[in-house]
Amino acid sequence: MITITSSLPENPITYASIDFTETDEPRSTDFDDVYFSDCGGMDETEHVFINGCDLKKRLPASAGSLSGNGTGPREYLIGETGFGTGLNLLTLMRFYRLLEEEAETLPDITFLTVEKYPLSPDDMARAHRHFPQLEKESKELLQALFSRPLHTGLNRVVINSHFTLVLMIGDISDCYSRISVNQPVNSWFLDGFNPKSNSDMWSLQSMKLLVNLSTAGTNIATFTVCREVRDNLREAGFTLVKRRGFGRKREMLTGFLASE
Numbered sequence: 624m625i626t627i628t629s630s631l632p633e634n635p636i637t638y639a640s641i642d643f644t645e646t647d648e649p650r651s652t653d654f655d656d657v658y659f660s661d662c663g664g665m666d667e668t669e670h671v672f673i674n675g676c677d678l679k680k681r682l683p684a685s686a687g688s689l690s691g692n693g694t695g696p697r698e699y700l701i702g703e704t705g706f707g708t709g710l711n712l713l714t715l716m717r718f719y720r721l722l723e724e725e726a727e728t729l730p731d732i733t734f735l736t737v738e739k740y741p742l743s744p745d746d747m748a749r750a751h752r753h754f755p756q757l758e759k760e761s762k763e764l765l766q767a768l769f770s771r772p773l774h775t776g777l778n779r780v781v782i783n784s785h786f787t788l789v790l791m792i793g794d795i796s797d798c799y800s801r802i803s804v805n806q807p808v809n810s811w812f813l814d815g816f817n818p819k820s821n822s823d824m825w826s827l828q829s830m831k832l833l834v835n836l837s838t839a840g841t842n843i844a845t846f847t848v849c850r851e852v853r854d855n856l857r858e859a860g861f862t863l864v865k866r867r868g869f870g871r872k873r874e875m876l877t878g879f880l881a882s883e
């Protein structure tokens with residue numbers, strides 16, 4: 624079982640205040656940026672993060688690698704920077720549900736993520752209404768996540784028999800420097816706001832924290848190919864590969880940690 628512990632204090636939280644645009648899309652007033660793409664947030668998540676991290680291959684392969692030896696399916700740890708509306712998690716849950724129909728075995732998923740400005744239950748539900756295909760997943764997440772008060776530091780939320788969410792509330796530099804995990808992160812979804820307005824999410828210091836929680840073979844995906852992000856990821860130790868981007872973006876970035 625994946626065990627994650629944190630030495631951060633557990634204090635009451637206040638929810639972020641966010642705006643909704645004319646088309647009812649959530650927008651951060653602090654960062655003057657949108658939470659998801661206006662040309663198909665769920666499709667972007669699938670393209671950038673799920674395909675970018677090769678999960679269609681990696682999930683069945685990681686379960687298959689241990690099947691038959693009596694230990695059961697291995698657990699797969701996905702890390703994220705920036706939980707926001709939870710859209711990446713919902714899209715992943717739907718992807719998993721569809722993949723279950725064709726894959727023999729799949730590992731259970733722990734989704735480790737961080738959020739400095741958590742959305743209120745009402746704002747999160749309102750953001751989810753853009754995605755009727757994710758209604759089932761949204762219901763499950765909202766029910767599990769807000770069944771008791773959230774606090775700063777580590778919030779462990781069992782969503783269903785295959786998904787556990789570990790939501791760290793606080794700044795990335797505190798949260799990811801003050802946790803211990805008994806298994807390295809297998810794949811990272813790097814999803815801060817625009818690096819120009821949200822540089823601490825993409826700093827070298829933050830990228831090094833991700834490396835500390837990773838191992839050889841850990842892979843990453845992100846929507847941005849911004850020069851500073853590439854430099855920081857490389858300096859932290861990732862080998863990078865550009866791929867075709869989503870929508871109006873020509874390119875996106877994937878990468879992995881090579882063995883030393």
Ligand SMILES: C[S@@+](CC[C@H](N)C(=O)[O-])C[C@H]1O[C@@H](n2cnc3c(N)ncnc32)[C@H](O)[C@@H]1O
Nearest residue numbers: 705706707708709710711738739794795815816
């Ligand atoms: C692009 S949004 C994430 C979108 C999200 N993955 C989704 O599915 O809706 C980036 C998120 O990072 C959070 N964030 C920004 N700076 C942060 C920091 N220093 N530490 C932790 N979270 C941060 C923002 O509040 C925001 O929710």
